[in-house]
Amino acid sequence: MTTTDAAAAADAHTAAADAHTPAASPVPAPLDGAKLKADFPLLTREINGQPIVYLDSAATSQKPHSVIAAMSDYYDRYNANVHRSAYFIAEQATTQTELARQKVRRFIGAAHTEEIIFTKNATEALNLVVNSWGRTNLANGDAVLLSLLEHHSNIVPWHILSAERNLELRWIPVGDDFQLDLSNLDELLEGVKVVAISAMSNVLGTLPPVSAIAEAAHERGAVVVCDACQFVPNRVCDVASLGADFVAFSGHKMCGPTGIGVLWGRRELLEEMPPFLGGGEMILDVSTEGFLPNTLPWKFEAGTPPIAEMVGLGAAVDYLSGVGMEAIAAYEEDLVAYAQKTLKDKFGDDIAIHGPADGPRGGSISFAYRDIHPHDVSQILDQYGVCVRAGHHCAKPLMKHLGAQATARASLYLYNTREDIDCLAEALSKASEIF
């Protein structure tokens, strides 16, 4: 079926990539972004008469044909509600969505399938943790430790609860090297009930040492919430070794559709937590007096779930697994190093990259180019088919720390190539001609 097709297609591409050794590259990459590009229908488009160069995957990734086909297949052949009826297509829909849950479990190394909660997106997953776990376990004046790298999704829910509970929000600072400054971690962790940290910055590409922070937090009895929105699509994610108690991510940044996200949580914590949203599917029984919540994971999945999106996410996991997450991570490390070198070599001091200069880092390259406003940079790049994000990237506390109102951000994924980076550099040089 479609999922098998997806895996087969991805396998075929990996095999093709293995067979093809790029002559120009000094270090042969086991993955060929140019070949993978062909799996993504949108990447064959032209913008302003030029092939699209999509460099905004940190905002949302493009979708391979196999994901789009799997979702179409659901609507074409077995569109029915799940967990409700005994007829054939309803059972098929239920089977396929629960199969997607198992695929996600394997993909992130979770011990139990019922630890995989489907949500609307990572934002909803984090709000679920704050509203259910936080509301139950945090008392007036309790301390929460966040990092300055956080996306608004991992800040604002805590602010909202804080307005009610007068929480003390503490912040792990970011150093001049764009890494978390952990020199005062012991002090910061003193009396903290929960630590909420990103596993990969969507602005800087920084990879915080989540497992080390989690270990220190656990020694003090704190619970660790990890925003893995950028991490899961781009790195091998094993929740056991990551060490957090909750991990949130979105489907649409990992080749899947919008409208689906995942919360993974330790079963013993999830079992103790009250429901977040109430409605259908999340109950065992309802009477005029009250209700009995459903078992995990459905306790946290009120209402008809995003069925096509669950199926699509399953297909996305198949696709990424077929290519291989280790290969994807290695390919992106190589590509981001090439991008940093290319931009520095070409523009020197005219470009300032906000992010770790070397060593392992994610594929988000935020930069300031001369004194041209990021909004203008992205507008000019668009004329050359190059798509980059301009703005505060939903991380205003970090932007304030950087002293930047906005940055331009090019972010890479498995389908990007060195040629894409060359196009970015060429288009940037055109911006100088206007300003």
Added chain:
Amino acid sequence: MSGLEDLYREIILDHYRSPRNRGDLPCPPAHKGEGFNPLCGDDVVLYLLADGGVIADVKIGGNGCSISQASASMMSCAIMGKTFAEARAINEAFKNILSIPDVDSNGQDVGAGETGANQEVSLGDLQALQGVMKFPVRIKCATLGWNVLTDSLDELDSC
């Protein structure tokens, strides 16, 4: 490239590189208004010194992209020394060339009045900003300062 010349006209780039009436005014007696574009972080601060229904002085603060800042600079030149009614008419005429109704933050039409009331208004250099029309995302940049003007005049009128 097609379209970019329409967006980045020389007069616009000139106002961006050399913004007019840049700075601030003591408040009071001046009125201070501020507007943000939450999408890109641009902000425009507008200081108006009113003297008997006339805009006696204007200063512009804030930071942002070329379009938001150039548009605010050009606005400051256009409304300097004008009566509130004249400034509203210019505001409406300007937004008309970008096809946006002049509404306040509640969506109420607060334009100069009957349709066609501003047909006599000469926009001069401001006409250069019409190229923004080809780039719908940037219309918010071009109108940022003008929306602050609408709110500021409303507040001054209600004093």
